[in-house]
Amino acid sequence: MERYLPILIFGLVAAGFLFVTLLAARLLRHGSVESTNLDPYECGNEPESLAHDHRFSVRYYLLAVLFVIFDVETVFLYPWAVSLDRLAWFGFIEMMIFLGILVVGYIYVWRRGALNWA
Amino acid sequence: MPGLLQWLDEFAGPTLFEFAVSPTLKILALLFLFVLPLISYIVLAERKILGYIQARVGPNRVGPWGLLQPIADVVKLLLKEDVIPVRAVRWAFVLAPCLVVAPAFVIFSVIPFGPPSTGEGAPNWFITDVNTGLLLVIALATIGVYGLIIGGWASNNKFSLMGGLRSAAQMISYEVPQGFSVVVPILLAGTLSLVGIVQAQEGHQLFGLLPRWFVFHPTGIFAFFVYMVAGIAESNRNPFDLPEAETELVAGFHTEYSGMRFALFFLGEYANMIVVSAIAVTLFFGGWLPPFDFLGMAFLPMGLGGVLWFVTKLFAFLFVYIWFRGTFPRYRFDQLMDLGWKWLIPMALILVVLTALLKLLFPS
Numbered sequence: 001m002e003r004y005l006p007i008l009i010f011g012l013v014a015a016g017f018l019f020v021t022l023l024a025a026r027l028l029r030h031g032s033v034e035s036t037n038l039d040p041y042e043c044g045n046e047p048e049s050l051a052h053d054h055r056f057s058v059r060y061y062l063l064a065v066l067f068v069i070f071d072v073e074t075v076f077l078y079p080w081a082v083s084l085d086r087l088a089w090f091g092f093i094e095m096m097i098f099l100g101i102l103v104v105g106y107i108y109v110w111r112r113g114a115l116n117w118a
Numbered sequence: 119m120p121g122l123l124q125w126l127d128e129f130a131g132p133t134l135f136e137f138a139v140s141p142t143l144k145i146l147a148l149l150f151l152f153v154l155p156l157i158s159y160i161v162l163a164e165r166k167i168l169g170y171i172q173a174r175v176g177p178n179r180v181g182p183w184g185l186l187q188p189i190a191d192v193v194k195l196l197l198k199e200d201v202i203p204v205r206a207v208r209w210a211f212v213l214a215p216c217l218v219v220a221p222a223f224v225i226f227s228v229i230p231f232g233p234p235s236t237g238e239g240a241p242n243w244f245i246t247d248v249n250t251g252l253l254l255v256i257a258l259a260t261i262g263v264y265g266l267i268i269g270g271w272a273s274n275n276k277f278s279l280m281g282g283l284r285s286a287a288q289m290i291s292y293e294v295p296q297g298f299s300v301v302v303p304i305l306l307a308g309t310l311s312l313v314g315i316v317q318a319q320e321g322h323q324l325f326g327l328l329p330r331w332f333v334f335h336p337t338g339i340f341a342f343f344v345y346m347v348a349g350i351a352e353s354n355r356n357p358f359d360l361p362e363a364e365t366e367l368v369a370g371f372h373t374e375y376s377g378m379r380f381a382l383f384f385l386g387e388y389a390n391m392i393v394v395s396a397i398a399v400t401l402f403f404g405g406w407l408p409p410f411d412f413l414g415m416a417f418l419p420m421g422l423g424g425v426l427w428f429v430t431k432l433f434a435f436l437f438v439y440i441w442f443r444g445t446f447p448r449y450r451f452d453q454l455m456d457l458g459w460k461w462l463i464p465m466a467l468i469l470v471v472l473t474a475l476l477k478l479l480f481p482s
Contacts, residue, residue, distance in 0.1 A: 006227055018382070033200070085479060115459045
C-alpha cells in the first residue's frame with residue numbers, strides 16, 4: 001500500500017497549488033467588477049431568460065446511460081487482459097461470450113437509432 | 119513523551135523521510151521544474167508554430183523571440199478582474215476549474231519518465247509504480263469531465279451550458295474506445311503497471327531491425343490509432359475542439375470564466391495534452407527505451423539517456439497536437455458522435471479479440 005502514498009501526497013500538493021494560485025490572484029487583482037459585467041454573457045444583449053430555465057436535449061441522458069454500460073464492460077476487460085496467460089482458452093471463450101452479449105446489445109442500440117445524433 | 123521521541127528518532131525518522139518527505143520533494147521538483155514550465159512553453163511553442171504554419175511570426179515582442187511571453191501572460195492573468203456572474207451557482211463555479219486541474223496533475227505520479235533505479239545512486243525516474251497504474255490513469259482522467267460539465271452548468275449561461283453538455287458527451291463517448299484500445303497493450307504486456315508495460319517492450323524483432331514496441335505489433339498499430347484519436351478528443355483539441363467552438367458557442371463551458379480561474383481551465387487542458395502524449399509514448403512507443411541499443415546514450419549518468427528519449431518522444435507527440443490544430447478543420451457534432459460510436463468502438467473491440475487470439479495462438 002505504501003506505493004499509493006505518493007499519489008495521495010501528489011493530490012495534496014495539487015490542492016495546495018490551486019489554493020496558493022487562487023489566493024495570489026485574489027490578493028493581486030483589482031477588486032471591483034462593474035455590475036453589468038456580472039450578467040450572463042449573451043453577446044451584448046440583455047438576457048431575457050436564464051440558462052437554468054431551459055431544458056436540454058434528452059439525447060444527452062441516453063448517451064450517459066450507454067456510456068455507463070460500455071464503460072463497465074471495459075473495467076471487466078482489464079483484469080481479464082492481465083491474467084489471460086493463466087486463463088488461456090477457457091478465459092478467452094468466457095470473454096467472447098461476455099463480449100457477444102455486449103455486441104448483441106450494441107447492434108440493438110444501433111438499429112433502434114440511439115447512436116444517430118442528427 | 120520520551121518514548122514517543124525515541125520512536126520518532128529511531129523509527130519514524132527514516133520511515134517518514136522515505137515515505138513522505140522524499141516523495142514530496144520529488145513531486146514538487148516534477149511539478150515546478152518540469153510540468154508547469156513545460157505547459158507555459160508549449161503555449162508559446164503552439165503560438166509560434168501556428169504562426170509559422172499561417173505564414174506569420176507569432177509572439178516576438180516580449181523578450182528575445184517572445185521567450186518571456188509566458189511570464190507576461192501569467193502576470194496578466196493574475197491581475198485580471200475575477201467575474202463570477204450574479205446568477206451563477208457560486209460554489210460550483212469556483213470548484214469546477216480545480217476539478218479539471220488537480221486530477222490531471224495527479225496522473226503525473228504514475229508516469230515513468232525514465233528507467234527504474236539500477237543502483238549506483240541512480241534514482242527511480244517516476245514518483246511511484248503501482249500495479250494498477252493504467253487503471254488509475256483512466257480513472258483520474260475521467261474526473262476532468264466533472265469539471266467541464268459543472269463549470270458549464272454553474273455559469274448559468276446558455277453558451278456555457280451547451281458547451282458543458284457537449285464536452286461531457288464528447289468525453290464520455292471517446293472514453294469507451296480509449297478504454298478498449300488500451301486493453302491491447304495490457305494484453306501484450308500482461309500487466310497494468312506502466313513501468314512493467316515499458317519493460318515488456320524491450321528487445322527487437324525482424325532480425326533486430328525493428329524495436330519490439332507495441333506500435334510495431336500487427337494489432338498494436340491500429341490500437342495506437344484508436345487511442346490517439348480518442349485521446350485527442352478526450353483532451354478537447356482540434357479537430358475535436360467542439361466544446362469551445364468559438365463560432366457557435368463563444369468559448370463553450372468557460373465563457374464566463376476570467377482571470378486565474380480561466381487560466382486553470384487552460385492549464386488543465388494542456389496538462390491533459392501532456393498526459394495523453396506521455397501515455398501514448400509509454401503504451402505504444404517504448405517509453406524510455408531507445409529505438410536501437412547503440413542510440414541508448416548509456417554514457418550519460420543515472421539513466422538520464424532514457425529520460426532524454428522519453429522527453430524526445432513526448433515532444434514529438436506535442437508537436438503533432440499543434441500540427442493538427444494548424445491543419446484540420448473542426449468536426450461537426452453528429453460526425454463526432456458517429457466516429458466515436460460507430461467506427462472507433464467496433465474497431466477497438468475487434469482489436470481486443472484479435473490481440474487475445476494472436477497471443478494465445480503464438481505464445482512467445
